[in-house]
Amino acid sequence: MSRVRRWLLPAASVLAVGAAGALTAPAAAAQQDAAPTCDTTSPSYSYVVLYQPWTSARTVDRELTEKCGTKVHYYPEIGVAVATSRNADFQERIGVFRAYSGAREVAIPPTTAAAQARAQARAELENEETTSVAADGDLTAQQWDMRAIKAPEANKINPGSSSVTVGVLDSGVDPAHPALKHAVDTKTSAGCNTGAPDTTPAAWLPTNIDHGQHVAGTIAGKDTARGFTGVAPGVKVASVKVINDDGLIFPEAAVCGFMWAAEKKFEVTNNSYYVDPGMFYCPKQPGDAAAFEAVRRAADYSFRKGVLNVAAAGNSGFDIKAQTTDPNRPHPVDPSCEILPKGSPHVVTVSAVGYNGTKSSYSNYGRGQIEVTAPGGDRAQLPPPGEGAGCPLSTIFNGQYGTKCGTSMAAPHAAGVAALLASKYRHAPPWALATLLEVTADPKSCGGAEGCTGPDRNNSFYGRGQVNALKAVR
Numbered sequence: 063m064s065r066v067r068r069w070l071l072p073a074a075s076v077l078a079v080g081a082a083g084a085l086t087a088p089a090a091a092a093q094q095d096a097a098p099t100c101d102t103t104s105p106s107y108s109y110v111v112l113y114q115p116w117t118s119a120r121t122v123d124r125e126l127t128e129k130c131g132t133k134v135h136y137y138p139e140i141g142v143a144v145a146t147s148r149n150a151d152f153q154e155r156i157g158v159f160r161a162y163s164g165a166r167e168v169a170i171p172p173t174t175a176a177a178q179a180r181a182q183a184r185a186e187l188e189n190e191e192t193t194s195v196a197a198d199g200d201l202t203a204q205q206w207d208m209r210a211i212k213a214p215e216a217n218k219i220n221p222g223s224s225s226v227t228v229g230v231l232d233s234g235v236d237p238a239h240p241a242l243k244h245a246v247d248t249k250t251s252a253g254c255n256t257g258a259p260d261t262t263p264a265a266w267l268p269t270n271i272d273h274g275q276h277v278a279g280t281i282a283g284k285d286t287a288r289g290f291t292g293v294a295p296g297v298k299v300a301s302v303k304v305i306n307d308d309g310l311i312f313p314e315a316a317v318c319g320f321m322w323a324a325e326k327k328f329e330v331t332n333n334s335y336y337v338d339p340g341m342f343y344c345p346k347q348p349g350d351a352a353a354f355e356a357v358r359r360a361a362d363y364s365f366r367k368g369v370l371n372v373a374a375a376g377n378s379g380f381d382i383k384a385q386t387t388d389p390n391r392p393h394p395v396d397p398s399c400e401i402l403p404k405g406s407p408h409v410v411t412v413s414a415v416g417y418n419g420t421k422s423s424y425s426n427y428g429r430g431q432i433e434v435t436a437p438g439g440d441r442a443q444l445p446p447p448g449e450g451a452g453c454p455l456s457t458i459f460n461g462q463y464g465t466k467c468g469t470s471m472a473a474p475h476a477a478g479v480a481a482l483l484a485s486k487y488r489h490a491p492p493w494a495l496a497t498l499l500e501v502t503a504d505p506k507s508c509g510g511a512e513g514c515t516g517p518d519r520n521n522s523f524y525g526r527g528q529v530n531a532l533k534a535v536r
Contacts, residue, residue, distance in 0.1 A: 098127075098128055099130075101130065106146045107152075107165045109156075110161070110356040111143040113143060122136050122143050130152055131145040132147065135318070139363060140321070140359040159351045164353065192276070192464040205455060211530055211531050212533075213532075216531035217531075222485045226298065228294075228329070230277055230278050230332050230474075231320075232335065234305075235301035241457050242282070245298055245299050250298075252300075255304065257315060265303060272458045273305065274301065274305070276458060279292055281474045290457075290463060294485070297484075312339075317359075320364040333371060334373075334469070340390055342390075343400060343401075344396065350399075361409060370495045370496055371409045374412060374468070375404060375414070376425075380427075382427070384428070401426075410434065413427055413438075415437055416437070416440025417443040418443045421435070424468070425469055426469065429522045435472065435525060452465075453465035453467035479529040498534070500526035503525075503533075504530050505527040508522075511523065
């Protein structure tokens with residue numbers, strides 16, 4: 063048994079995980095039977111808690127109760143529970159390699175420097191704010207991003223099948239938008255911010271963040287009156303809300319999103335986010351290990367159930383594997399650490415290019431880190447007059463259209479092409495869709511750019527190349 067696997071043994075095992083995460087002998091029977099002293103007044107925080115897959119719900123309930131936790135939801139297939147607790151020492155009671163709360167770390171950061179670093183890192187989200195709203199009139203000329211991947215030509219051949227669903231794991235999607243009213247599948251939409259799926263509309267509709275709305279329009283939007291069309295206007299999208307109203311995505315929300323995608327048999331998911339409050343999660347570090355493993359298990363489970371997961375590379379503009387510190391939190395980073403969910407197994411990671419077709423200044427990169435690239439925009443790469451802004455145009459609130467830049471905008475272009483492939487090759491497994499997405503991409507040369515290494519067909523900036531919707535449907 064590996065060292066990590068030993069860390070992840072549940073407390074109900076013959077050997078238990080102690081407060082420091084090390085293996086200890088079981089407590090005496092008298093101690094086990096003693097009623098816990100639980101905090102009833104402090105703020106409650108949500109945790110992911112690890113068990114061996116298929117640990118019984120009764121065992122989970124018993125341990126959580128004994129250690130001052132309350133179960134919110136349990137995913138036995140992957141051995142991940144979501145629990146709340148008011149106790150400041152709940153993580154230590156469970157084991158620091160088995161439990162983690164992103165919300166508690168945000169509320170009670172380990173140092174002032176950590177809070178400042180996190181605030182500075184989150185400033186990158188400003189890059190994905192809506193920067194301009196399109197005026198009334200035809201929008202066709204402003205969709206340079208769609209022309210770049212030959213989506214208009216592809217739509218004439220195959221706009222995608224309504225039997226294919228892309229789960230938009232994001233801030234919510236409003237089906238009232240003219241370009242999305244045909245596309246949103248309200249029956250398979252759910253809110254996941256508690257860690258448990260909630261199908262009531264209030265849980266999955268967007269509130270104050272239009273990020274998911276923009277993503278959904280890029281994938282499947284269609285507004286004939288305005289001349290706006292997404293990559294795959296014939297497919298369905300499901301709103302799976304994992305971003306809370308503070309703009310944060312905690313591990314339990316991501317776990318819920320992937321498990322919901324597996325349950326509903328989505329062909330594709332789009333994940334234009336990284337799991338907060340880290341940027342990197344490290345499997346050898348206390349707390350991080352639980353979040354890392356919980357998200358990894360959920361993403362891997364969805365893949366094994368037939369879901370192709372597509373994720374954004376991130377907007378920090380760095381070589382991912384060259385980092386030695388986390389810009390959000392003051393902890394060391396080594397090659398085992400990953401940005402989630404992009405670092406989870408089998409996830410297709412997408413970098414961003416601008417109008418000129420070169421890597422966007424903000425886009426992360428790295429050898430072996432990028433599968434494909436797609437238009438995410440760059441304010442330094444402006445289209446000619448009349449062709450719109452440097453950032454891709456898509457759906458926003460109040461039935462309007464606006465522009466955003468980011469790898470968050472690049473990923474749904476790739477997810478849309480994956481949906482076209484899923485429409486053409488019905489019932490193809492996710493590994494096959496991923497392969498097809500890569501082989502139909504247009505190779506892109508480094509062109510002598512600083513930091514770009516590797517051949518046209520597999521380099522650190524563009525991976526296997528830029529997605530091509532037309533090749534996908536031919």
